[in-house]
Amino acid sequence: MSSPDSAASYARDLAQVERANATGRTPAVFVHGLWLLPTSWDRWAAVFEEAGFAPVTPGWPDDPETVEEAQAHPEVFAGKSVGQVADHFCDLIGKLERKPVVVGHSFGGLITQIVAGRELSRASVAIDPAPFRGVLPLPLSSLRAARPVLGNPANFHRAVPLTFEQFRYSFANAVSEEEARELYDTFAVPAPGEPLFQAAAANLNPWTEVKVDTTAEGRGPLLIISGEKDHTVPWAIANASYKKQLHNEHAVTEIVEMPGRGHALTIDHGWRDVADTALTFIRRFAR
Numbered sequence: 001m002s003s004p005d006s007a008a009s010y011a012r013d014l015a016q017v018e019r020a021n022a023t024g025r026t027p028a029v030f031v032h033g034l035w036l037l038p039t040s041w042d043r044w045a046a047v048f049e050e051a052g053f054a055p056v057t058p059g060w061p062d063d064p065e066t067v068e069e070a071q072a073h074p075e076v077f078a079g080k081s082v083g084q085v086a087d088h089f090c091d092l093i094g095k096l097e098r099k100p101v102v103v104g105h106s107f108g109g110l111i112t113q114i115v116a117g118r119e120l121s122r123a124s125v126a127i128d129p130a131p132f133r134g135v136l137p138l139p140l141s142s143l144r145a146a147r148p149v150l151g152n153p154a155n156f157h158r159a160v161p162l163t164f165e166q167f168r169y170s171f172a173n174a175v176s177e178e179e180a181r182e183l184y185d186t187f188a189v190p191a192p193g194e195p196l197f198q199a200a201a202a203n204l205n206p207w208t209e210v211k212v213d214t215t216a217e218g219r220g221p222l223l224i225i226s227g228e229k230d231h232t233v234p235w236a237i238a239n240a241s242y243k244k245q246l247h248n249e250h251a252v253t254e255i256v257e258m259p260g261r262g263h264a265l266t267i268d269h270g271w272r273d274v275a276d277t278a279l280t281f282i283r284r285f286a287r
Contacts, residue, residue, distance in 0.1 A: 033106025
């Protein structure tokens with residue numbers, strides 16, 4: 001049975017879907033990753049709305065509305081699997097009257113590719129996307145970034161916050177100490193441990209939920225954006241995902257590297273350059 005908080009979260013998401021449907025515009029669905037909330041997309045949503053899209057920024061199941069609520073009730077994040085989150089977004093997208101464009105960051109970038117593989121998006125942008133089954137590189141920086149979760153098997157069932165020092169390494173290594181502190185205070189929330197364990201075991205588990213249909217005929221155009229200095233999803237992982245997606249013979253697949261950018265590239269001072277890169281790609285295929 002759903003909790004009152006879960007019901008309220010889903011009602012907020014449905015209200016956004018209804019507003020998007022009422023506009024008659026092409027929806028732009030934004031998918032956040034671990035340690036962030038849907039509000040991390042607020043500035044992006046404004047840019048896409050000005051460009052003529054109808055922005056939709058759903059949460060993961062049970063997401064609180066604010067960082068303050070998230071920090072007061074971290075337990076609501078626990079127990080969310082990749083499959084559960086992907087199904088949640090696919091359910092919401094199925095309620096849209098027009099096929100959307102989808103933009104996701106980190107594990108949201110993985111979810112974006114799952115959605116595309118289910119042929120539910122018109123065009124997709126995956127930003128520093130978490131790896132899926134078949135993506136083999138495992139750089140040391142990624143292992144270090146994941147250590148706060150993977151270092152304790154009990155975290156599989158827990159919600160795990162990052163300390164500032166951990167956030168600084170995994171998200172905000174490419175910005176100043178002052179900006180890193182501001183980003184941490186403004187955006188960082190606890191995150192479920194389960195998706196990281198799922199991703200770590202994906203290549204050992206034939207039945208994993210962390211898989212993408214890269215050859216689906218209706219996948220649509222896909223852009224992968226990589227931050228040059230990203231510790232969490234460095235170029236080796238992003239490029240390996242790109243090479244897997246290149247197996248799709250039915251749609252454009254592209255990759256671009258953003259110079260000097262870390263994993264916080266969707267929320268730090270240079271977010272607009274990344275948003276414009278995504279928007280330029282999407283405009284080529286979705287009016």
